[in-house]
Amino acid sequence: MSEHEEKEDGDPLPECPPMVSRDLKSILVTSVLQLEEIDVGLYRGKNHWIPLSRRLFGGQIIGQALVAAAKSVGDHLYAHSLHCYFVRAGDPDIPVLYNVDRVRDGRSFCVRSVKAIQRGEPILVLQASFHLDQPSPLMHQFSMPEVPPPEDLLSLEDLIRFVLGKPDLEQKVKQGFNKVLANEVPIEVRPVNPLQFSREVTTEPKRMFWVRARGHIGEGNMKLHVCVAAYISDYSFLGTTMMSYPAKRVKMMASLDHAMWFHNTFRADEWMLYEVDSPWAGGSRGLVQGRLWRRDGVLAASCCQEGLIRLTAPKDRSKL
Numbered sequence: 454m455s456e457h458e459e460k461e462d463g464d465p466l467p468e469c470p471p472m473v474s475r476d477l478k479s480i481l482v483t484s485v486l487q488l489e490e491i492d493v494g495l496y497r498g499k500n501h502w503i504p505l506s507r508r509l510f511g512g513q514i515i516g517q518a519l520v521a522a523a524k525s526v527g528d529h530l531y532a533h534s535l536h537c538y539f540v541r542a543g544d545p546d547i548p549v550l551y552n553v554d555r556v557r558d559g560r561s562f563c564v565r566s567v568k569a570i571q572r573g574e575p576i577l578v579l580q581a582s583f584h585l586d587q588p589s590p591l592m593h594q595f596s597m598p599e600v601p602p603p604e605d606l607l608s609l610e611d612l613i614r615f616v617l618g619k620p621d622l623e624q625k626v627k628q629g630f631n632k633v634l635a636n637e638v639p640i641e642v643r644p645v646n647p648l649q650f651s652r653e654v655t656t657e658p659k660r661m662f663w664v665r666a667r668g669h670i671g672e673g674n675m676k677l678h679v680c681v682a683a684y685i686s687d688y689s690f691l692g693t694t695m696m697s698y699p700a701k702r703v704k705m706m707a708s709l710d711h712a713m714w715f716h717n718t719f720r721a722d723e724w725m726l727y728e729v730d731s732p733w734a735g736g737s738r739g740l741v742q743g744r745l746w747r748r749d750g751v752l753a754a755s756c757c758q759e760g761l762i763r764l765t766a767p768k769d770r771s772k773l
């Protein structure tokens with residue numbers, strides 16, 4: 454999601470929004486990433502939180518496609534990278550089918566290609582590669598930025614409640630915010646610097662936030678944590694491009710492609726620092742790159758995405 458897409462009115466703000474207990478299982482693992490097997494290599498997914506753009510959330514499609522791909526590889530192989538293109542908008546009113554092609558099974562690597570389909574047409578094509586856990590004499594990583602721990606920061610919900618108190622807020626914005634408060638978004642966020650989430654200031658297109666899946670997943674299945682991270686990685690990602698242009702109005706923002714590399718084990722239900730920047734925008738497109746850090750400083754995953762950004766044409770002041 455991008456916060457620039459989330460605008461429109463609706464239900465009154467609940468006085469005391471329901472809090473999802475950390476003991477409750479994450480809806481991502483009980484529902485969203487549970488695929489129904491229809492035939493060999495063919496799966497059906499359920500749609501959950503729908504952005505106000507009314508196109509399916511890209512993270513949901515990537516996460517489900519990766520679940521489908523992972524079903525056909527052995528337990529000893531782990532996704533180390535994925536690359537995908539979003540070729541059509543996903544329709545939130547019908548389920549998505551995932552068709553898995555076993556491209557190659559090697560001794561150390563397996564590659565899968567997945568087509569996400571609606572009405573017989575692809576909406577996403579994804580390639581994922583899985584690797585045997587192997588020792589390496591080469592090991593390095595950048596250092597995690599020093600930031601306050603998530604316990605010392607306000608949640609996105611706290612910041613939203615503050616913004617909802619403003620009298621001149623657009624109805625569309627209210628609706629998007631209320632959806633977050635109603636826990637429809639199965640992700641928790643704590644911005645390191647709330648100003649980097651504000652549309653009232655111009656800043657460098659760089660921001661950091663702590664993020665984790667809402668609810669409990671538990672230790673255990675690393676394959677599942679990787680799919681949850683794929684879901685999470687598309688949240689508040691492309692919107693980083695707009696930090697330098699807070700006054701511009703977005704007509705259409707959609708991810709075009711997305712790539713991820715998984716470096717180390719992690720738990721997607723534990724806080725990870727998402728360090729995101731946008732090195733470039735131009736030609737109605739913008740590039741974002743991100744690093745997901747475990748809170749102990751280990752680099753868990755890297756992400757990159759290009760998105761389409763069409764702006765609303767400025768009003769012709771001469772006619773006013």
Ligand SMILES: CCC(=O)SCCNC(=O)CCNC(=O)[C@H](O)C(C)(C)COP(=O)(O)OP(=O)(O)OC[C@H]1O[C@@H](n2cnc3c(N)ncnc32)[C@H](O)[C@@H]1OP(=O)(O)O
Pocket residue numbers: 454455508509510511512539540541542543687691706707708709760761763
């Ligand atoms: C941000 C996080 C997210 O999760 S976004 C969700 C995941 N990503 C997606 O859903 C993107 C899926 N992909 C797509 O929808 C398509 O590949 C897109 C990017 C639209 C491809 O665009 P395009 O090749 O232009 O498709 P199209 O010809 O069918 O047109 C789609 C709508 O865009 C319009 N369009 C086209 N060209 C222009 C242009 N130069 N300037 C302004 N508008 C243009 C078309 O008229 C069409 O509009 P409409 O849908 O008929 O209202």
